Amino acid sequence: MSSVIVSLLYKVTRKLLTVPSVLLRRGTAKEAELLVLRHENAVLRRQLAGPVRYKP
Template sequence: MIVSWLYKVTRKLLTVPSVLLRRGTAKDSELLVLRHENAVLRRQLTGPVRYEPADRF
């Protein structure tokens, strides 16, 4: 249990520098990919999108 918790905390701490040091082009390309994925998923829905408060957060 403790080993699992330490592993998760260590992984989170190691991802922080990578996020902070990324270049703007990498961030922009990731946003484009996510927007495209969102558009594809919206096309697959038949009804209107209903967001829960947790989804909006």
């Protein structure tokens, strides 16, 4: 019976510890995507001859 309790506590603890890592990973992925998009934007701006005009 005690091994079942220990196993349950272990599983609950593992789940609780993965929550912060998932939240941090989301932020990190978002930052990485922004970095890639900024770099892509800079490359595209260098390829244009004139000023950038944004159209709706």
